[in-house]
Amino acid sequence: MSGKYDLILFEYFEKTNGCIVLVSEDQLFKRMLSSTIFKIIGTKRDCLFAFEEIQSGLRKVQSLQKKSVDCILFIERWVNGNTTTETIVTLKRLMPDLKIIVLVGETKRENIAYFYEIGVNNVISKPASMNNIIEKLAFTIKPQGKLSEYMGIGKRCLAAGKLMEAMQIADKILKLKPESPAGLMLKGDIHLAQNERDKALESYHRAHDSSKIYLEPIKKLVGVYEGVDDDEALKYMKKLDKLSPLNAYRKTEIGKLHVRRDQMEEAEVYFDQAIETITKEAMGLISSVANNISEAVSGTPAMAEKYLTKVLDAKANHLGPDDIVLFNRLGIALRGQGKWKEAIDNYAMALRISPNDEGLHYNMGMAYSDGGEKRMAAKCFENALVINPVFYRGSENVSMNVGTLFSEMRDFEKALPCFESALKVNPDNATAKRKLAALRTVIE
Structure with missing residues (x-):
């Protein structure tokens, strides 16, 4: 240690x-x-x-x-x-x-x-x-340094109502580090507890001026101005929103302030952003639930198809690269039922979102292979190889599938490294040994 x-x-x-x-x-x-x-x-x-x-x-x-x-x-x-x-x-x-x-x-x-x-x-x-x-x-x-230690003591004094002792600690902090945002915040909180609103505002403003990206002084300024000076409250709420834009509740409050001022266009912008923020959160939840369901019913392709299709339909306008796993799961479920054409359509949709995903190209190739469309399958595998020339390495099954198809298409140069890769993963793969020996004979 x-x-x-x-x-x-x-x-x-x-x-x-x-x-x-x-x-x-x-x-x-x-x-x-x-x-x-x-x-x-x-x-x-x-x-x-x-x-x-x-x-x-x-x-x-x-x-x-x-x-x-x-x-x-x-x-x-x-x-x-x-x-x-x-x-x-x-x-x-x-x-x-x-x-x-x-x-x-x-x-x-x-x-x-x-x-x-x-x-x-x-x-x-x-x-x-x-x-x-x-x-x-x-x-x-244990936050590091003397200043952090003083802050802990000062907050405890403030919570206990020992305002004089808390102010002495705040002064010590500001002597140790002049214009310390933390020290000024503590001083502002003490003034607020003493109903000295103007002095509290002065301390919070100084804290904000000392560190423009520190959220706490801005939150305090919003709290003090809210209901008293809507202009100032709105200004600092918007500063908070810029620094921390995922707070849907605050976006709604900003919108409500604009409504009170009869600024409906501005209100609409923030209400739309609030809904979008919540929707993104909900869509993340939907994806997570869908993953859990699809894993649970992976042995029942028809049921997996049902729920994955529901999720992708629900997320239609919010699909992104993080959803590729859902497309891949749906493709597997469709192929498991012999629906190779539907699987191809599914992968084509996914490729519009993530065109450089070699895994999608490979999976689409497997769907074409299921349907006997070997030339199209080879084209998909070639697209995957352009993106990642060694995408098959590390997987015995992928190496065998790609190698077998290229071998059947008499593209022996592409097939050979695939069977070599399969043998590296599993040296006891008799099929890979046999196919590799046959290829070497043909090539030589």
Whole structure:
């Protein structure tokens, strides 16, 4: 064990008796987190509790909180096909001191900004390294530096109503770091608690001027201006929307302010954006549910076709590269019923979305092969090879399918490396050995 971050974690688990609650279906991440805690950090305590369902995880968090056990919740962005956004918002409202780390599969700036806005302590983008997990955990447990330590004390004083002590801490922070946004925010909160609205506004404005992309001062400015000065409230709501554009509720509130001002065109723009944001969220949920259903009924192609078709029809105007997996599943379901022509139409639609996906070209070729259209199948395989000349490598079945078709079309130069690839994956493949020997004889 080495480094200050490792030490922070070791003390958290061994001295503070801290725990981690993980809510995730990702077994790979679970193993990585377990190895990080028990092998790298070296704790001997039973301090990791993993669940695949939200409710089970939340019951564990509540149980630990009742026992005054400090815990950190790791939670996926999506669990069992459901977004966890509302769960996180509710948790932060009921347990404001609960530390939450969200696990995501994407790193778009607006997504991460939104998570921090709703109160998460950190975001980990998967796949994550052990070093990344250790660093994020350490910063969640113990934000670095004297300033962070003072902020913790100041917030506790403010929450306890000790306003004079809180103001002394805020002054210490601003002496340590003049115009510190965090220090100015604390000072503004204290003034607000003392009903000194103008002084609070001055502090929040200074905090915003000191860091234009820090969300918290802008949120405070919106809160103070709302219902008092709609012009200023609208201005800062729009700034928030630009920095964190995934908040559909805020877009709706901006639209409502425009309605109050009889600016219907501007209101319509934000109402449309609110619906679009919610729709994207819903479409992500639909895709996740569809994946679960299609996996469950994969052995029944007709049922898989039914549900996948429903989903693709529902998403007709919102289809994107992330939906290619749905097209591939539907193609397999159609081919499983002998509907090779319908499978080709399905892949053609998918290729309009993602024309450079070699897997789609290969799958379309297999559908043509099912229908005996070998020349068209070969053309599809050739399209896949143009995109990725070695796309078949690593898969015995794909290598055999491509090699067999090219061999039947007497394109021996293309067939030969495919059978060689199949043998690399499985040296005992007798069919590949026989076909390879026959090809070499012909070529020689």
